Amino acid sequence: MSLAQQVCTHLVHYNLWTGVAEQSTNGHVLLCGYPPYKLDEQDGANEKEWVVPCSMDADVTLDTVEEWFKCAAANGPRPRRLTLALANDDGSVVYYFVHDGVARPRQN
Numbered sequence: 155m156s157l158a159q160q161v162c163t164h165l166v167h168y169n170l171w172t173g174v175a176e177q178s179t180n181g182h183v184l185l186c187g188y189p190p191y192k193l194d195e196q197d198g199a200n201e202k203e204w205v206v207p208c209s210m211d212a213d214v215t216l217d218t219v220e221e222w223f224k225c226a227a228a229n230g231p232r233p234r235r236l237t238l239a240l241a242n243d244d245g246s247v248v249y250y251f252v253h254d255g256v257a258r259p260r261q262n
Contacts, residue, residue, distance in 0.1 A: 158183045161207040161239040164247045171203075179225040183207060184236075186229070193237075193251075194260075202230070205237045206252075223254055 155163075158176055162185055165171040174187035185205040193203065204226045208214065219236075226233050235257070238250045251257075 157207045157209060157241055158185060160241055160245070161185060161205060161247055164239075164241075165205065177225070177229050179228050180221065182221055182225045184222065184225055185239075186226075203237060204233050205239050205249075207239050207241060210240055210242050219252060222252075 162174050162176065165174050165185065165187060170190045171187040172190070174185055177184045177186060185207065186202055187205070188200060189203055192199065192201075204222075206222050222236055223232060226236060232254065235251050235253045238252050240248045240250065242248075
């Protein structure tokens with residue numbers, strides 16, 4: 155099972171996302187889909203989210219992150235954030251937001 159398939163399976167069966175599809179652009183594989191609820195209180199209802207599958211031992215640079223945003227923008231408007239899906243060898247997946255530029259921290 156590829157890394158993208160592992161993350162896709164996790165999104166669909168564990169996190170209950172719908173409409174998850176794989177988009178390949180310039181050698182990068184991104185997933186897009188719809189979560190069952192808003193991921194952030196500032197999100198609109200039923201917004202498409204972009205997920206980047208990545209292994210725990212991958213070297214990620216700022217140039218790599220910029221390429222991810224360009225790949226997502228090639229399939230629609232440039233997103234204000236991506237979700238980085240870090241997959242471990244044991245099958246676990248952890249998600250982190252990666253914002254396009256500086257983002258104001260959430261208020262508790």
